[in-house]
Amino acid sequence: AAFDLVIRNARCATAADVFDADIGIKGGVIVALGKHLAAGQREIDAERRYVLPGGVDGHCHIDQPMMDGSVMADDFWTGTRSAACGGNTTVIPFASQLKGQGLMEAVAESHRRAAGKAAVDYAFHLIICEPTEHALKEELPQVMREGCTSFKVYMTYDDLKLDDRQMLDVLAAARHEGAMIMMHAENTDCIAWLTERLIAAGHTAPKFHAAARPMLVEREATHRAIALAELVDVPILIVHVSGREAIEQIRWGQAQGLKIYAETCPQYLFLTADDMDDHHGHMHGAKCICSPPPRDKANQQVVWDALQGGVFEVFSSDHAPFRFAGEGGKLGAGPDASFDKIPNGVPGIETRLPLLFSAGVLEGRLDICDFVALTSTNVAKMYGLYPRKGSIAIGADADLVIWDADLDIEIRNENLHHDVDYTPYEGMRVKAWPRMTILRGEVVAERGKFLGAAGQGQYIPCDLPTPAKPRVRT
Ligand code: DUC
Ligand code: ZN
Ligand code: ZN
Ligand code: ZN
Numbered sequence: 061a062a063f064d065l066v067i068r069n070a071r072c073a074t075a076a077d078v079f080d081a082d083i084g085i086k087g088g089v090i091v092a093l094g095k096h097l098a099a100g101q102r103e104i105d106a107e108r109r110y111v112l113p114g115g116v117d118g119h120c121h122i123d124q125p126m127m128d129g130s131v132m133a134d135d136f137w138t139g140t141r142s143a144a145c146g147g148n149t150t151v152i153p154f155a156s157q158l159k160g161q162g163l164m165e166a167v168a169e170s171h172r173r174a175a176g177k178a179a180v181d182y183a184f185h186l187i188i189c190e191p192t193e194h195a196l197k198e199e200l201p202q203v204m205r206e207g208c209t210s211f212k213v214y215m216t217y218d219d220l221k222l223d224d225r226q227m228l229d230v231l232a233a234a235r236h237e238g239a240m241i242m243m244h245a246e247n248t249d250c251i252a253w254l255t256e257r258l259i260a261a262g263h264t265a266p267k268f269h270a271a272a273r274p275m276l277v278e279r280e281a282t283h284r285a286i287a288l289a290e291l292v293d294v295p296i297l298i299v300h301v302s303g304r305e306a307i308e309q310i311r312w313g314q315a316q317g318l319k320i321y322a323e324t325c326p327q328y329l330f331l332t333a334d335d336m337d338d339h340h341g342h343m344h345g346a347k348c349i350c351s352p353p354p355r356d357k358a359n360q361q362v363v364w365d366a367l368q369g370g371v372f373e374v375f376s377s378d379h380a381p382f383r384f385a386g387e388g389g390k391l392g393a394g395p396d397a398s399f400d401k402i403p404n405g406v407p408g409i410e411t412r413l414p415l416l417f418s419a420g421v422l423e424g425r426l427d428i429c430d431f432v433a434l435t436s437t438n439v440a441k442m443y444g445l446y447p448r449k450g451s452i453a454i455g456a457d458a459d460l461v462i463w464d465a466d467l468d469i470e471i472r473n474e475n476l477h478h479d480v481d482y483t484p485y486e487g488m489r490v491k492a493w494p495r496m497t498i499l500r501g502e503v504v505a506e507r508g509k510f511l512g513a514a515g516q517g518q519y520i521p522c523d524l525p526t527p528a529k530p531r532v533r534t
Pocket of ligand 1: 244299300350351352378380404405406
């Protein structure tokens with residue numbers, strides 16, 4: 061046969077175009093696009109369903125070493141199996157520097173954790189918490205040569221936070237080396253001050269997490285992040301943007317001509333602060349604790365508007381797999397744990413794409429090309445994986461998802477493939493779900509069933525990300 065696999069009658073959608081074609085695949089790569097392609101060893105009839113580039117989840121946490129006693133429920137096997145069933149073919153979780161640890165060692169540790177387990181392709185970002193001169197001058201260039209070209213830095217969390225001076229050092233190193241910086245923007249002193257006062261007043265329930273991190277806290281830090289990036293003249297990406305006030309700052313920075321990229325996540329479109337309230341059951345609000353917190357209903361619309369308006373470059377899950385019950389999970393500090401002792405983050409690696417496809421594309425809020433851009437193409441570009449990932453093109457990896465878009469499915473945790481004991485989206489209905497996920501020409505998931513194997517996913521070193529290039533100024 062001319063091809064290993066031919067997908068017939070595909071309604072292909074990329075970030076730029078929609079076209080009907082057969083897709084010819086050989087050696088795991090797309091080698092032909094056209095009508096009436098010759099026979100393949102295997103043939104799949106897409107029956108004119110949408111066929112999109114596999115999702116690239118550019119922000120997820122899988123088996124990440126933690127310093128606070130919390131434990132991630134998903135390892136690279138369960139996390140990537142869940143990703144595959146949700147229409148993803150590449151994930152970019154975080155390696156994380158622990159205090160006293162070198163950058164090379166931090167990345168090596170994550171390679172060990174992933175080895176032989178991944179069901180989809182993966183790359184790594186690296187969290188930097190000790191930006192010493194040695195780390196930035198010697199080690200950072202070294203980890204970049206090994207394919208880790210994006211770094212996350214935090215303005216809050218005692219174990220991770222950098223002050224503004226350290227931030228400038230990291231930004232300058234990123235500019236020098238061509239790395240992408242992902243910024244967690246929340247004002248740490250405001251959070252600490254508010255948290256102390258809330259707890260002193262006896263306000264320890266999960267819902268007070270939102271009161272300890274109001275939009276102002278994110279707005280101030282977002283503005284500061286933009287100012288620091290401007291001072292150094294380097295692009296940055298502001299991750300998990302929750303709502304109106306941060307969005308206003310980002311729009312402002314973008315209007316100045318600064319390269320300020322932004323990411324948002326399903327929790328800011330589909331959850332609200334009310335989901336942290338106790339009336340959903342004692343401590344059940346802990347399930348929706350993430351930072352920044354979800355805001356109110358009106359704010360969800362502001363995030364939709366910004367998605368439509370081009371403020372956001374990427375849409376990621378921020379999958380943070382902490383179990384509700386058990387050690388290291390949401391209630392690891394006790395059945396009545398104070399909100400500030402509950403690990404932050406919600407799971408969502410499998411539900412990211414179905415939620416956005418359904419509420420975005422099928423309900424007319426996003427066109428299909430924008431969906432592909434936000435969830436795959438722009439992510440691949442942002443982190444140096446394009447054009448191997450993120451497109452349907454000759455020479456690209458045959459990472460493809462055939463979508464069912466005429467369903468009526470209720471999201472239930474028992475049908476998901478992560479190892480978390482809940483989903484914050486339990487009971488929500490979606491009309492779309494991946495019918496088939498294809499990784500480099502191999503079917504790895506079909507209609508909610510995982511068909512691949514641990515170890516099938518490969519490490520993909522990232523190139524220098526083009527969007528990280530400083531502005532050209534004359
Ligand atoms: N930041 C993340 O990136 N993910 C989960 C929680 C957080 O604060
Ligand atoms: Zn963060
Ligand atoms: Zn409620
Ligand atoms: Zn995260």
